[in-house]
Amino acid sequence: MSMISSYNVSALITSALESEASSELLALLLATSARRRRCELGLSVERAAALAGVAVSEWAALESGWVPTDDAVLESVAEVIEACYLQLSLVAEVSLYNQQKTAS
Secondary structure (H helix, E strand, O other): OOHHHHHHHHHHHHHHHHOOOOHHHHHOHHHHHHHHHHHHOOOOHHHHHHHHOOOHHHHHHHHHOOOOOOHHHHHHHHHHOOOOHHHHHHHHHHHHHHHHHHHO
């Protein structure tokens, strides 16, 4: 796990909360974080999915806003994007909460 990537996840959370981001933006926080970090690492969607052990369609869904509720999947994603699992799970919870908020 890279300290830089852990900092990046923390910075994303902090900047989203400090900017009083809309619920719609916070609902996509996990998607944005995963896509940004995958691109920083130079990974294709196909390669990231293979490394995480998920289908390409699942990784694409993740980057489109799907929030995995299976801890094993979220752990695999964290490993692939070299992020701290606990921080990424917090990002996932923020996203899920705001998705439910905007749906109601």
